[in-house]
Amino acid sequence: MSYLTLSAYEISQKVKSGELKAVEMVEAALAQIKAVDGVQGQLDYQQTDPAQDNKVHAFISITEDIAREHAAEVDRKVAADEDPGLLAGVPLSVKDIFCVEKTYSTAASRMLSNFVPPYTATAVERLTEAGALVVGKTNLDEFTYGSSSESSAFQPCPYNPWNPLHATGGSSGGSAAAVAAGETPLSLGTDTGGSIRQPAAFCGVVGLKPTYGRVSRDGLIAFGSSLDCPGPLARDVRDAALMLQAMAGNDPKDSTSSLVEPVDYLAALQQDVRGLRIGLSPDYDHIAYPDTETGEISYQSIQKEVSQAVFDAAEALAKAGAEIVENVPMPNSRFGIPTYFVISRVEAASNLHRFDGVKYGFRTDQPFEDLNELYRLSRAQGFGTQPKLRILMGMYVSAAAHAANYYQRALKVRAMIRKDLTDAFDPRGAYRIDTLLTPTTPTTSFKRKEVFGNSVLMQYSDQMTVCANHAGMPALTIPGGLDPAGLPIGLQFIANDFREDLLFRAGRGYELSTADASWRQVKPLVLREQEVNK
Amino acid sequence: MTPEKITPELFDKLVELAQFALDPSEKEYLRQELNHQLAAVKELSEIPLDPDINATTHGIEVQGAEPRPDVWVPFALPEAIIALAPESEDNLVAVPDVASARKAVA
Numbered sequence: 001m002s003y004l005t006l007s008a009y010e011i012s013q014k015v016k017s018g019e020l021k022a023v024e025m026v027e028a029a030l031a032q033i034k035a036v037d038g039v040q041g042q043l044d045y046q047q048t049d050p051a052q053d054n055k056v057h058a059f060i061s062i063t064e065d066i067a068r069e070h071a072a073e074v075d076r077k078v079a080a081d082e083d084p085g086l087l088a089g090v091p092l093s094v095k096d097i098f099c100v101e102k103t104y105s106t107a108a109s110r111m112l113s114n115f116v117p118p119y120t121a122t123a124v125e126r127l128t129e130a131g132a133l134v135v136g137k138t139n140l141d142e143f144t145y146g147s148s149s150e151s152s153a154f155q156p157c158p159y160n161p162w163n164p165l166h167a168t169g170g171s172s173g174g175s176a177a178a179v180a181a182g183e184t185p186l187s188l189g190t191d192t193g194g195s196i197r198q199p200a201a202f203c204g205v206v207g208l209k210p211t212y213g214r215v216s217r218d219g220l221i222a223f224g225s226s227l228d229c230p231g232p233l234a235r236d237v238r239d240a241a242l243m244l245q246a247m248a249g250n251d252p253k254d255s256t257s258s259l260v261e262p263v264d265y266l267a268a269l270q271q272d273v274r275g276l277r278i279g280l281s282p283d284y285d286h287i288a289y290p291d292t293e294t295g296e297i298s299y300q301s302i303q304k305e306v307s308q309a310v311f312d313a314a315e316a317l318a319k320a321g322a323e324i325v326e327n328v329p330m331p332n333s334r335f336g337i338p339t340y341f342v343i344s345r346v347e348a349a350s351n352l353h354r355f356d357g358v359k360y361g362f363r364t365d366q367p368f369e370d371l372n373e374l375y376r377l378s379r380a381q382g383f384g385t386q387p388k389l390r391i392l393m394g395m396y397v398s399a400a401a402h403a404a405n406y407y408q409r410a411l412k413v414r415a416m417i418r419k420d421l422t423d424a425f426d427p428r429g430a431y432r433i434d435t436l437l438t439p440t441t442p443t444t445s446f447k448r449k450e451v452f453g454n455s456v457l458m459q460y461s462d463q464m465t466v467c468a469n470h471a472g473m474p475a476l477t478i479p480g481g482l483d484p485a486g487l488p489i490g491l492q493f494i495a496n497d498f499r500e501d502l503l504f505r506a507g508r509g510y511e512l513s514t515a516d517a518s519w520r521q522v523k524p525l526v527l528r529e530q531e532v533n534k
Numbered sequence: 535m536t537p538e539k540i541t542p543e544l545f546d547k548l549v550e551l552a553q554f555a556l557d558p559s560e561k562e563y564l565r566q567e568l569n570h571q572l573a574a575v576k577e578l579s580e581i582p583l584d585p586d587i588n589a590t591t592h593g594i595e596v597q598g599a600e601p602r603p604d605v606w607v608p609f610a611l612p613e614a615i616i617a618l619a620p621e622s623e624d625n626l627v628a629v630p631d632v633a634s635a636r637k638a639v640a
Contacts, residue, residue: 212592292574293570342575373555376553376555377555385563388556389568391554396572412584416583455567456574
């Protein structure tokens, strides 16, 4: 029995029964990290070792002491016949955007490279209370600002385990890579415009953006406060449901966390897809892309294999008993990215004003004349390019002279995007769907350095994911095949508020109906090479 | 309608407000990308808005958004917060003397 083939669910069952020890799981995770991860992300990195080209680089820091301490406690509970929790003995990685006591919590930024918070994020606390073992903090785009994880100040950035020349996606790229490369069966990420789902799709794993407010944001270093959602990345749908179960629920420390009680997500998996109404929308088979000089829009088809995978999935689900509803209109989905460019930047700018070289984090080591110069030097040297760009854009579009044209309009368009979805889910409406099936991304993973630096093109890789963030609704991505280059394709399901149970049901139904598909036997390149080199 | 453009002068004003000290190459890249992003959001100003729709700040109606009672809850370890500051004195965060700096500028 190999650590690499066990799901989180199986690990927890075996640890609870005493068949496996939590301490063994920590050592197995650390051994896998040692085998495939290579050097961890670091400031001012200069690569000299070509062997690093084939590594994953998912992590910024490894927290083996914390993991071993927690594992010993889980094993003690099992021995004492106490409940060790839902995630007993399951190694977990945490995106380095969450505050975790006694760990560097860097947001992949020089600005927070020395920051060790005196408290732990609620989501992490709940997962560890459920028996999960935090083995490390994963790399990401700086402050989560990006869709490839390349903007991290901690290099090397994560490489895609399916092909290390390709991007993991982002911003939870380290988390997706850690799960795909077998380093941890679960990872905690965040999703503001697609930052769990896009990297999960690029790396061939499952990723869930829960309903806004389903999981507490307490202790999450904020990007877009009205959009940010912590959520699971996992190897399969059941593991994602298990992880959500452990961390969902109201938190008095986050006033936007919901009072709606979580349902039993694992129980939802017992239901098959018969009777489920699954929608397809013609508005999700292309992207509307602007000319960056004139703003004129042109329409581009999404990658044909991605499009085909969606239709194949619909067919498989129909065979399993779901009802497919075609031509569900989502006319405002094309405005998702322009709206996001405005709202997310305004919120990012607001959240980043607190970093000033005075209260915590980076302070310039250059001499300064006064407080203003201290601010200017610390912010210029502490922030990388992407945070600066977001601050400047956010300030411009929310300035009194421009807000009516940009920010105020964006808030209304956001409501129109949500209305497209609520109309489709309306049980008395024309479509009455339970979930909308779409591609997760317009293409499979692009090569590293190919898009990085073009902030508009990079943002458009989130066009399929961003509307669920605007609407606040939950969305799940699951692997749906491989393209001819052997890169994973992601399928996305979107559901109404707090209906994560329907997403899990649809996703699990697809997994079961394609369990024998040949592409499921193919492993990521780094794992194939690991087997060969054994 | 052509997209708005951020001129070098306007850009410098934004940079000053954002409290950044930037080198020339970074300034040029950031201004170019800002203008590209403004081109990408141009269509927002042209979308016919549904008059029956109100602006939303969260998408979902936030379930727990009732203002909490404004009750002071002290953090258990204030010294741990102060210890994060690059400079502190007598258990307080220290900053350069703003008043004398202003006088010096004047």
